Amino acid sequence: MTNRILSGMRPTGRLQLGNYVGALKNWVHLQDEYDCFFMIADWHALTSNYADPGDMRRNMRAVLLDWLASGIDPERSTIFVQSLVKEHAELNLLLGMFTPLAWLERCPTYKDQITQLANKEIETHGFLGYPVLMAADIILYRANFVPVGEDQLPHLEIAREIARRVNFFHGGPIETGTNLPTRPIFPEPEPLLSAIPRLAGLDGRKMSKSYDNAIYLDDTAETVQTKARSMMTDPARVRRTDPGNPDICPVFSYHKLFSSPEIVAEVDRDCRTAAIGCIDCKKLLANSLNTLLDPMRERRAVLENDTPRLTEILEAGNARAREEAERTMGVLRERLSLPASARDAVNAS
Ligand code: SF4
Known part of the structure; x- marks a missing residue:
């Protein structure tokens, strides 16, 4: 049984x-x-x-x-x-x-x-x-x-x-x-x-409704892009040329959960040498998130008015x-x- x-x-x-x-x-x-x-x-x-x-x-x-x-x-x-x-x-x-x-x-x-x-x-x-x-x-x-x-x-x-x-x-x-x-x-x-x-909130604090720091499953693709752009990064990485530390960056913690192993490895390597900037890194994240959420959006569209x-x-x-x-x-x-x-x-x- x-x-x-x-x-x-x-x-x-x-x-x-x-x-x-x-x-x-x-x-x-x-x-x-x-x-x-x-x-x-x-x-x-x-x-x-x-x-x-x-x-x-x-x-x-x-x-x-x-x-x-x-x-x-x-x-x-x-x-x-x-x-x-x-x-x-x-x-x-x-x-x-x-x-x-x-x-x-x-x-x-x-x-x-x-x-x-x-x-x-x-x-x-x-x-x-x-x-x-x-x-x-x-x-x-x-x-x-x-x-x-x-x-x-x-x-x-x-x-x-x-x-x-x-x-x-x-x-x-x-x-x-x-x-x-x-x-x-x-x-x-x-x-x-x-x-x-x-999963921490977009600002690195605890995820909470009162902080308004979460991505919702019913957010649109554009909202996800905007929210990803606003995420906290490694605070010590001030200029584009400064190497970063992904281990303390909320964006990287999201990559680890939502991006492919290839992207995770790429970000992990390129952030430390400043080969990638935070703006591009966040775009990669928004893509990964939308890849996850797109099929959910399709299923939701069929049901939400039914x-x-x-x-x-x-x-x-x-x-x-x-x-x-x-x-x-x-x-x-x-x-x-x-x-x-x-x-x-x-x-x-
Ligand atoms: S490149 Fe990515 S992982 Fe590195 S600090 Fe910027 S947002 Fe964070």
Whole structure:
């Protein structure tokens, strides 16, 4: 049986190159090997943005288009909206019963985020319980693997611990009254670790919406050229004749991720001897970026005004997700002695 993967993104706006190299590119390849479930994580966005969710629906459309443009294929992968599969909320609630508070309080990312997001009031039940919701997302689909970077490992470890704890209490014989060995209700999800490249902003600072220093997947070819031209370079390279140091230049860090090995080698060599100027080097980069983005633009052009097709994709994805979610919840409700109907509730024999 093909192993299953669950991954998701918050719909907080248009996606940029950092999202592409950090996740999407990997997702596109994972489709060849795994049964992929990709979730637009709108409830997750609310854990920190509950006071100002922004234009979540517009963002969802943007994220969906970016995914499809990047090569996420709805014929092979299940694309769905978290809040439209209500079982996420039900499982979140049930897993919360099993989760000791200390597991959440000691999670290193929780403490980090509280400090980083000091301008938001996030000392809430929802924010503390974020790893439980994440566990519910994964467990609901009985995902075997979750693509993560090192920094997300603590969250995944909590999901594994929660799955183990539920299995410990309620994993049982396949049929009551038989001596068959016990079996888990859910698989413990494994990390699918990948080195996630961190892409700096065009100005060398952290990529951030508030700094307006990113290239977006839906930027036009001209915008990409303009943005590439404005990029920071090696600050010590003042004149055209000064040799540069590509190792400290943001333009070169982009070349390493988006240009061919030949161009990377050429820039690496010619920058150090001042055989290439920064203007030409940035033109090369803009070409590489547009080579990547052009096929995405073509796919986007077909879909961006086709609301019926986008709706159809999400409806099919939501239906498939619900079917799997319902299957998991059916087993769990039964193990927890919860009724499936009114008749079930009163028919104790
Ligand atoms: S030539 Fe390219 S790598 Fe070298 S400093 Fe200029 S922009 Fe950076």
